[in-house]
Amino acid sequence: MAHKSLADVFVDGARKGFNIGVSSILPNVLMAFAIIQILAVTGLLKILGNLFTPVMAVFGLPGEAVMVLISAWLSMGGGIGVAASLYSAGTLTNSHVTILLPAILLMGAQIQYMGRLLGTAAVQTRFYPILFGICIANALVAMLIMRFFA
Amino acid sequence: MNTEKTVTNVQPDVKVPIAGYIALIFAIIFFSGILGSAKGWLSAFDFNVINGKFGLIQAAKPVTFIGKGGVGAKAGFLFALSLIPSVMLALGIVEVVEHLGGLKAAQKLLTPILRPILGVPGIAGLALVSSLQSTDAGAGMTRALREEDVITEKEKTIFCAFQFSAGAPITNYLSSGAALFSFLTVPIIVPLGLIFVMKVVGANVMRLYLNKVVKEDI
Numbered sequence: 001m002a003h004k005s006l007a008d009v010f011v012d013g014a015r016k017g018f019n020i021g022v023s024s025i026l027p028n029v030l031m032a033f034a035i036i037q038i039l040a041v042t043g044l045l046k047i048l049g050n051l052f053t054p055v056m057a058v059f060g061l062p063g064e065a066v067m068v069l070i071s072a073w074l075s076m077g078g079g080i081g082v083a084a085s086l087y088s089a090g091t092l093t094n095s096h097v098t099i100l101l102p103a104i105l106l107m108g109a110q111i112q113y114m115g116r117l118l119g120t121a122a123v124q125t126r127f128y129p130i131l132f133g134i135c136i137a138n139a140l141v142a143m144l145i146m147r148f149f150a
Numbered sequence: 151m152n153t154e155k156t157v158t159n160v161q162p163d164v165k166v167p168i169a170g171y172i173a174l175i176f177a178i179i180f181f182s183g184i185l186g187s188a189k190g191w192l193s194a195f196d197f198n199v200i201n202g203k204f205g206l207i208q209a210a211k212p213v214t215f216i217g218k219g220g221v222g223a224k225a226g227f228l229f230a231l232s233l234i235p236s237v238m239l240a241l242g243i244v245e246v247v248e249h250l251g252g253l254k255a256a257q258k259l260l261t262p263i264l265r266p267i268l269g270v271p272g273i274a275g276l277a278l279v280s281s282l283q284s285t286d287a288g289a290g291m292t293r294a295l296r297e298e299d300v301i302t303e304k305e306k307t308i309f310c311a312f313q314f315s316a317g318a319p320i321t322n323y324l325s326s327g328a329a330l331f332s333f334l335t336v337p338i339i340v341p342l343g344l345i346f347v348m349k350v351v352g353a354n355v356m357r358l359y360l361n362k363v364v365k366e367d368i
Contacts, residue, residue, distance in 0.1 A: 006246055006249070010243070010246050013241040013245025013246065014245075017234070017239070017240065017242060017325065021233065021234035021237045022234070025233055029233070030226040030230060033222055033225055033227075033229070034223045034226065037221055077326045080327060081226060088220070088229070089221070098333070098341070101327060101334065101341045102341040105319055105345050106315050107315070108322070113285055116317075117285050118310060120289035120290060120292075120293055121289045121296070121306065123310045124307070127356075131310070131356070134352040134356060135315040141351070142344055142345070149336045149340055150335050150336065
């Protein structure tokens with residue numbers, strides 16, 4: 001490690017970034033775009049959007065934004081991908097994306113992290129519900145706060 | 151979405167080279183976006199400036215290679231491809247900062263405040279800093295702390311509440327999150343700052359719950 005030049009260190013990190021990009025971000029984002037396309041062509045996106053309009057309005061967001069949160073819960077990359085997809089379709093504006101970004105991370109990838117974090121650290125399973133609840137509450141509060149900045 | 155890091159043992163007393171503090175300050179400024187609209191040489195200290203932009207394909211209305219109006223898997227692929235330079239640049243810089251001791255500096259600065267803000271002993275500082283980069287490294291080190299009996303079961307549970315919300319935030323924010331940076335209406339440090347605040351708030355909700363509702367020793 002001591003013999004590496006800073007350029008080598010940077011290249012190592014950039015390589016990690018490439019691998020994450022190709023093996024994780026690309027498939028996750030592709031899946032998110034595919035899901036949104038399925039929801040769009042079947043008309044389900046519109047239905048979901050209408051259904052969640054009153055709830056999401058609290059956070060200054062259109063109903064369709066609920067899809068960002070649902071997919072973020074399964075995978076952060078998915079949530080980001082859905083947000084990008086809805087943005088390019090004109091459903092979400094710059095302010096909407098700004099409101100959603102912290103929430104995507106705060107409640108992101110919970111299903112994966114249940115195993116990778118709570119399982120690995122051997123957290124007692126009786127605390128799982130409150131841990132999930134805290135993350136979702138964190139995300140909701142963050143959206144309310146971001147309304148003032150966005 | 152995490153880069154694996156080897157789980158190392160707990161080192162409560164770290165020596166931080168001065169370069170570490172400089173690197174940490176540099177990283178905070180670089181990723182904060184505060185110099186994004188600076189004029190002249192100062193703008194070199196901004197992530198988005200150095201990240202640059204794709205050239206535009208000259209059509210009636212110029213567009214990047216992603217084009218306009220794409221949908222579905224194909225649009226997703228091109229969009230994801232357009233993110234990879236940001237991720238590579240961000241993780242390259244993070245690697246350099248880590249190499250120079252920037253993360254050790256962060257650990258040193260965090261250690262004395264862990265007890266008051268999280269109710270977790272300072273010895274968990276290394277695990278905390280690692281958990282910001284990799285969920286798996288954080289989880290493994292937290293487990294080791296408990297097995298070595300340097301944190302209690304209650305402290306471990308509070309610490310996990312901190313890690314569980316927005317796992318590996320630095321890596322995830324700078325990789326996946328970078329996809330949305332160009333759409334943001336605020337400097338990129340604002341959402342990240344809020345994420346940190348909410349992580350601490352969440353951990354304290356857990357702390358309160360364990361102290362006031364569960365009460366018994368867990």
